[in-house]
Amino acid sequence: MKPTVDVAGGASVLDKRLASLDDATRDLARTADFGKPTKLRRVLEQLRRVLLQPGGAAAVQARAQELEEAGLFLGTDWATPEILVPSLVGPGLHSGEADTVVMEATSELRTLAVAQGDYEHPTLSPEDARQFLSQVLAMNLELLFTPPSEAERTRQGRTAQLIRDLFRHVAEEVGYDVVLDKLVDEIWRILRQRPIQVDQVTSLITRLSIWRGDPDVDLSSGQGLDRLITALFGTTEACREDPGFDVFRSRLEAMDAGGLQYEASGFARAMHDTGLVSPYHAELLQFLRHEGDYLLAEALGLSDTGKNCLLRYSDLVHRLIEVAVTPQTAQAIYGLALLLDRGILHEPPIVPSLWRQIALELSPAARERLVAAFGEEPAPEARLLAGVLSMLGLPLGVGQGDNPTCQSARALSMWAYNDPDYLLQMVVWAARDDEIIMHFEGQRISSQESAGGVAQTLPVDLDPVSLLVVPHLDRIYAEMGRRCADRPGDPHRWVNPEFHGWWAARGFHINVDVATGNLVDLDDFLRQFHASYHPAYNGGQPLIHPQPAGVAVTDSAARYVGWHAITVLRVAADPQEVMRVYFYNPNNDSGQDWGDGLVVSTAGNGERFGEASLPFDQFASRLYIFHVDPLEHGEKEKVPAGDIERIIGYIERSWGSDRLPGGELQASDGPAPA
Amino acid sequence: MPRPESVSKDPEKGFVALLGWSLSAVEALDRFDRRYVVVAPDWAEEYCSEHEIPYVPWNFERLNDRSLEIAETLQEMGVDVAIPLFEETVEWAGAINSVLLENPRLFGQAMLLRDKALMKRRAQLGGIRVGIFEEAHDRDDVIRFLKRVNQTLLKLDGDPNDPIHLKAFDKAGCLGHRVIRTPDEVDTIPDEEFPVLMESHLDGWEFAVEAWVHNGKIKFLNISEYVTLGYSVFVPATPELERYRPQITAQIEKLIKTFDIEFGFVHPEYFVTSDGEMYFGEVAYRPPGFKVFELLERAYGFNAYQALVLAFDPRTTEEEIDAFFPTEVEDASGVAGCFGVYPRRRVVSELQIPEETEDDDYYESHDLSAPLEETVTKRTAFGTHWGLLYFFGDDPYRMRDLLKKQEELDFYV
Incomplete structure (x- = not known):
C-alpha cells in the first residue's frame, strides 16, 4: 500500500483530519451539482472534526474558498453571503442539528477569509464581510466570555465548545475593538426602544465592565460604554466604587439636603438617559420616602405632570415604592416615573385599581409561576406589582419573548397604552383567579375551559405581567379563532374587535384571499388605507385609538417570512416632512430589515420610545389587514395612481411575488411582476 | 462558482443504459466519457429532467410481453449495452442485452444468476464446492432439512444443532436471510416468505x-x-x-x-x-x-x-x-471500511455518535439519520441497518478490530 494518512507516523491529529477533509472536498468539487448531496456528509463530518481541534478554525478559514467553490453551500442560504442576516447566525450556531452548526461556522470562517482579504469573493466585499462579522460578534458576544450553559451542553454536547473556539478565533482576527464599538451601538439601539425586560442587556454590560477592567484592554474604543456601565454601577458619588448597600445607606444618612439632591438628580439623569436603573437607585428611593416628596420627585426625574401626580396621590406612590421597589426590581422605578409622567393617575379607576393591586392575594398557581421565573426574592406579589408599574409606564416596551404569542403581547401593550384600568382588571383575574373570562359575540369564553393556545409550551422568558396573563389570553384568542372556523374569510375580522376592545374598528380590509393565498382587491385595499389613515385623504384626522393591523413580515432579501400582529399608533410627518406610520411591534427588537430598501426605524425619525416607523407607502406595502370605522369614508379616489403603483411595486418585489395571479390584479396597469 | 463540467462524451466509445436509479452511479457517469441513459421508474423522471440527466421511463416488474419494447427502444437510441444496478434488474439486463448484443444466451445466463437454487446447481455442475442446499415450500420442509443436516453431521439427540440458513431466492444480500437453529424457530417464519432456499451452515470465514x-x-x-x-x-x-x-x-x-x-x-x-x-x-x-x-x-x-x-x-x-x-x-492508499448501525436498545430517542468512535483517527463520517420513532422494531431476519459509519486508515488489522468494537457501542440512545 501507499499510505497517505499516517505519513511517517508524525502527523498531528489535526493534519490527519485535514488530509481527510481535503480528500472529501476534492471529491465534492468534481461532482456535478445534482450529485453533490451524496458527497456532502463526509465534508461536513470532517469539517466538524477539524473545528473541534485546536487550530481547526484557522485551517478551515484557509480552505474557505476551496470549500465554497466545491459547492459546500450550494442550494442553501449560505450560498449568497451578501444577503445573510447577522441575527440568524446565533440561532444557527445554537442549533441541535450538528450539520447546521458546521455550515454556519464554516460560513463565518468564509466571511472572515473575505474580510481579511485572503479570499476575493465574487459577491461579498471585504468591508461588508467585516461589517457582518462585527455584528455577528456583537450579537453573540456572550460566546466570547461565558462557558456553555447546562441547556446548551445537553443539547449540543461538545459542539457548544466548538462555537466558542470559533468565536474566539473570529474575534481575535477581527479585533475586539471593532466589536466593542458595534456592541455598544447595538446596546444603545436596543435601549432606545425602552424594553421592559433588560436582563440580557444588563448582564452583557456587567460582563463588559469586568472585561474593561483588564489592563491589557485598549480603552480608546467603546464610546458610550461608560455611560452604560455607570447607569448600573457607580452611578453617583455615593456609590462610585460599588461599595454595597450598607455603606451607601450610611453615606446617604450623613448627607445634607444639597448632597441628597445631587444624588437624586444623578440617578434620575442616568435612568432617563439609558432606560436602565441601578440597584442603588432602589436603595435611594426607599431612603427618600422619609425625606419628603420634593427629593422623591427629583430622584424619579419627573416632569411637571409627574410631580403633580406624585403630590396629589402621595400616599399611593409611597406605598407603591415601599412594596414594589427593591434592588432586584429596580427597573420598576423607571416604570413608575413614566407612569406618573403619563398622568394616568388622574383617570378615576386607576388609583383604586392600584390600591387593589397592592393588596392582591395571588393564586398558588400564579405564585408558583412567578417564583419559578424570578426566584423567591422579592415575594411574588412585589414582583408582580413591579411588573405592573413597568408595563403601565412603558406600554410599548412589552415583548413577546421567544414565543409565538404576538397577539397576546400586542393586546397587553394596547391596554396598557389605551385602557390601563382594563389591563389592571385582567391582571387581577389572571393572578388571583387563575382564569380570565371574555365574551365573543355574547358567548362566554373561559381561559380555563379552552383547549390549547397558539403556544405549545408555557413561556418563561417574559415580564411578570405577561408571564401570568399571556397564557390565558393565548388560549382565549385561539378559542375565538376556533369559533370562526366555519366562516368564510379571515377570522381576524371578528376576533380583533372582540378580543382587544370596542375601539378596534369593525370595518375590516384584507388583501389576501384566504383560500388561495393570492392577492385580491389590491388597488381598493391601498386606497382605503390611505383614506382612513393618511391625513391628506382622511380630512386631516389624527388616529384616535391604536388599531390592530396585520403585516406580512419579509426578511432582508424581501422574502416572505410570516404574518405578524402589530398596532398602528399614529400617522404623522417626521422631522423631514416625510409622512410615516408609527407602530408597535411585539417583537423584542423592532429595528428590522424587511428587504427591498425597507428598514424599520426605531429612532431618529420622530419615533417616541418603543415606536417603530416606516414611510407611509413602505408600510402600506407590507400591510395585509387593517381595521377602519365603516362610517368614515375619506377620499380614496384622490390618492394618485402613481402612489398606488409605487406601493404595488414594493409588494411585487417582496411577499407578493408569487401571490399575483395573472390577469386578476386590479391595478394591472402597474409594472408587470419581475 | 465553477461548476464541474460534465465530461464531454466520446462518440467512438460505447453508449450504456443504467437499469435502475442510483445517484452515485449517475453522478459517476456524468464525469465519464461514455454516453449513458438512465432507465428507471417514472418517479425518477422529474429529477432527471430537472438535472438534464438522460432518462427513459420503465417500470421493472416481472418480465412480461412488453419486455422486448424497452430493448427495442434502447436499440433505436443506439445503446450498446445495458448495465444492471440492482438485483431486480439483472434479468432485465439479460433480456435487453440478448437483443442489443444479439446473443440469446445472455438471457438464460441472467436467469441463472437471479435464482439462488439454480445458481447453486450450476455451480455444483461446474465442479465448484457448495454446501448442502435445498428448496423449501413450507415449514415442514424446513424442519426436515434441519434434522437431516444435523444427522449428517453425526449429532446425537440433545447435542446443540448446527444452524441452517434460509434465504429468499431472488433478493439481494441479507434481505430475508434468517438463521434457524431449532424447530421452534421455524414457526416464526411468515407464510409469505416461502418458497425459500435452505443451506447448511459453513463454519468458515466468509468474504x-x-x-x-x-x-x-x-x-x-x-x-x-x-x-x-x-x-x-x-x-x-x-x-x-x-x-x-x-x-x-x-x-x-x-x-x-x-x-x-x-x-x-x-x-x-x-x-x-x-x-x-x-x-x-x-x-x-x-x-x-x-x-x-x-x-x-x-x-x-x-x-x-x-x-x-x-x-x-x-x-x-x-x-x-x-x-x-x-x-x-x-x-491502495489505505484501508476503507464501513459499519452498519442497528439500534441496540428497544427504545431510542436520539442519535449520538460515541466520542470513542468520533475521536478515532480512522473515523471519517456517517450517514445515520435521527430516529423517527422511539420504539425499535424487533429484528426478525438480518434486516436493514439504520445507516453506515465510514472509516479510513492504514492498518487493516486495526481496521478490523475497530469495526468489531463498534458492535458494542450504542449510536442510538
Whole structure:
C-alpha cells in the first residue's frame, strides 16, 4: 500500500483530519451539482472534526474558498453571503442539528477569509464581510466570555465548545475593538426602544465592565460604554466604587439636603438617559420616602405632570415604592416615573385599581409561576406589582419573548397604552383567579375551559405581567379563532374587535384571499388605507385609538417570512416632512430589515420610545389587514395612481411575488411582476 | 462558482443504459466519457429532467410481453449495452442485452444468476464446492432439512444443532436471510416468505469478491473482508485473507467459465474453511450493497461505477481497461471500511455518535439519520441497518478490530 494518512507516523491529529477533509472536498468539487448531496456528509463530518481541534478554525478559514467553490453551500442560504442576516447566525450556531452548526461556522470562517482579504469573493466585499462579522460578534458576544450553559451542553454536547473556539478565533482576527464599538451601538439601539425586560442587556454590560477592567484592554474604543456601565454601577458619588448597600445607606444618612439632591438628580439623569436603573437607585428611593416628596420627585426625574401626580396621590406612590421597589426590581422605578409622567393617575379607576393591586392575594398557581421565573426574592406579589408599574409606564416596551404569542403581547401593550384600568382588571383575574373570562359575540369564553393556545409550551422568558396573563389570553384568542372556523374569510375580522376592545374598528380590509393565498382587491385595499389613515385623504384626522393591523413580515432579501400582529399608533410627518406610520411591534427588537430598501426605524425619525416607523407607502406595502370605522369614508379616489403603483411595486418585489395571479390584479396597469 | 463540467462524451466509445436509479452511479457517469441513459421508474423522471440527466421511463416488474419494447427502444437510441444496478434488474439486463448484443444466451445466463437454487446447481455442475442446499415450500420442509443436516453431521439427540440458513431466492444480500437453529424457530417464519432456499451452515470465514471481467478475463479482483456478516466490511482485506488471493482468483476464473461470463461484473460470496477449502455461497451480477464501491474509491481512487461501464462496454479496448485499474492491494492508499448501525436498545430517542468512535483517527463520517420513532422494531431476519459509519486508515488489522468494537457501542440512545 501507499499510505497517505499516517505519513511517517508524525502527523498531528489535526493534519490527519485535514488530509481527510481535503480528500472529501476534492471529491465534492468534481461532482456535478445534482450529485453533490451524496458527497456532502463526509465534508461536513470532517469539517466538524477539524473545528473541534485546536487550530481547526484557522485551517478551515484557509480552505474557505476551496470549500465554497466545491459547492459546500450550494442550494442553501449560505450560498449568497451578501444577503445573510447577522441575527440568524446565533440561532444557527445554537442549533441541535450538528450539520447546521458546521455550515454556519464554516460560513463565518468564509466571511472572515473575505474580510481579511485572503479570499476575493465574487459577491461579498471585504468591508461588508467585516461589517457582518462585527455584528455577528456583537450579537453573540456572550460566546466570547461565558462557558456553555447546562441547556446548551445537553443539547449540543461538545459542539457548544466548538462555537466558542470559533468565536474566539473570529474575534481575535477581527479585533475586539471593532466589536466593542458595534456592541455598544447595538446596546444603545436596543435601549432606545425602552424594553421592559433588560436582563440580557444588563448582564452583557456587567460582563463588559469586568472585561474593561483588564489592563491589557485598549480603552480608546467603546464610546458610550461608560455611560452604560455607570447607569448600573457607580452611578453617583455615593456609590462610585460599588461599595454595597450598607455603606451607601450610611453615606446617604450623613448627607445634607444639597448632597441628597445631587444624588437624586444623578440617578434620575442616568435612568432617563439609558432606560436602565441601578440597584442603588432602589436603595435611594426607599431612603427618600422619609425625606419628603420634593427629593422623591427629583430622584424619579419627573416632569411637571409627574410631580403633580406624585403630590396629589402621595400616599399611593409611597406605598407603591415601599412594596414594589427593591434592588432586584429596580427597573420598576423607571416604570413608575413614566407612569406618573403619563398622568394616568388622574383617570378615576386607576388609583383604586392600584390600591387593589397592592393588596392582591395571588393564586398558588400564579405564585408558583412567578417564583419559578424570578426566584423567591422579592415575594411574588412585589414582583408582580413591579411588573405592573413597568408595563403601565412603558406600554410599548412589552415583548413577546421567544414565543409565538404576538397577539397576546400586542393586546397587553394596547391596554396598557389605551385602557390601563382594563389591563389592571385582567391582571387581577389572571393572578388571583387563575382564569380570565371574555365574551365573543355574547358567548362566554373561559381561559380555563379552552383547549390549547397558539403556544405549545408555557413561556418563561417574559415580564411578570405577561408571564401570568399571556397564557390565558393565548388560549382565549385561539378559542375565538376556533369559533370562526366555519366562516368564510379571515377570522381576524371578528376576533380583533372582540378580543382587544370596542375601539378596534369593525370595518375590516384584507388583501389576501384566504383560500388561495393570492392577492385580491389590491388597488381598493391601498386606497382605503390611505383614506382612513393618511391625513391628506382622511380630512386631516389624527388616529384616535391604536388599531390592530396585520403585516406580512419579509426578511432582508424581501422574502416572505410570516404574518405578524402589530398596532398602528399614529400617522404623522417626521422631522423631514416625510409622512410615516408609527407602530408597535411585539417583537423584542423592532429595528428590522424587511428587504427591498425597507428598514424599520426605531429612532431618529420622530419615533417616541418603543415606536417603530416606516414611510407611509413602505408600510402600506407590507400591510395585509387593517381595521377602519365603516362610517368614515375619506377620499380614496384622490390618492394618485402613481402612489398606488409605487406601493404595488414594493409588494411585487417582496411577499407578493408569487401571490399575483395573472390577469386578476386590479391595478394591472402597474409594472408587470419581475 | 465553477461548476464541474460534465465530461464531454466520446462518440467512438460505447453508449450504456443504467437499469435502475442510483445517484452515485449517475453522478459517476456524468464525469465519464461514455454516453449513458438512465432507465428507471417514472418517479425518477422529474429529477432527471430537472438535472438534464438522460432518462427513459420503465417500470421493472416481472418480465412480461412488453419486455422486448424497452430493448427495442434502447436499440433505436443506439445503446450498446445495458448495465444492471440492482438485483431486480439483472434479468432485465439479460433480456435487453440478448437483443442489443444479439446473443440469446445472455438471457438464460441472467436467469441463472437471479435464482439462488439454480445458481447453486450450476455451480455444483461446474465442479465448484457448495454446501448442502435445498428448496423449501413450507415449514415442514424446513424442519426436515434441519434434522437431516444435523444427522449428517453425526449429532446425537440433545447435542446443540448446527444452524441452517434460509434465504429468499431472488433478493439481494441479507434481505430475508434468517438463521434457524431449532424447530421452534421455524414457526416464526411468515407464510409469505416461502418458497425459500435452505443451506447448511459453513463454519468458515466468509468474504466477498468484486471482479471486473473483460473478454472473459478478470481485470481487477477485490477481496472484501467481512468482520461480522451484515455489520461491517473493509477493503483491501488483511494479509491473512489476501494470502488466499491466488486460490481465490482460480475460483473466480472457474466461476466465470461455469457461468459463461464474458464481460461485466460479478460479486460472489465464499467461505474459506480452516483447512483452506473454498466454498461457494452465491454470486450476483450487479454492484454489491454496503457501499463497497464507495470504499473502493476511497482506498484506490478509481470510481467503481466507471469501472463497471468499462467492463460492460463492448467497445472498450484491452489497453483502456488495463490502464484504468490500479494494482490490487499494492496501489491502495489505505484501508476503507464501513459499519452498519442497528439500534441496540428497544427504545431510542436520539442519535449520538460515541466520542470513542468520533475521536478515532480512522473515523471519517456517517450517514445515520435521527430516529423517527422511539420504539425499535424487533429484528426478525438480518434486516436493514439504520445507516453506515465510514472509516479510513492504514492498518487493516486495526481496521478490523475497530469495526468489531463498534458492535458494542450504542449510536442510538
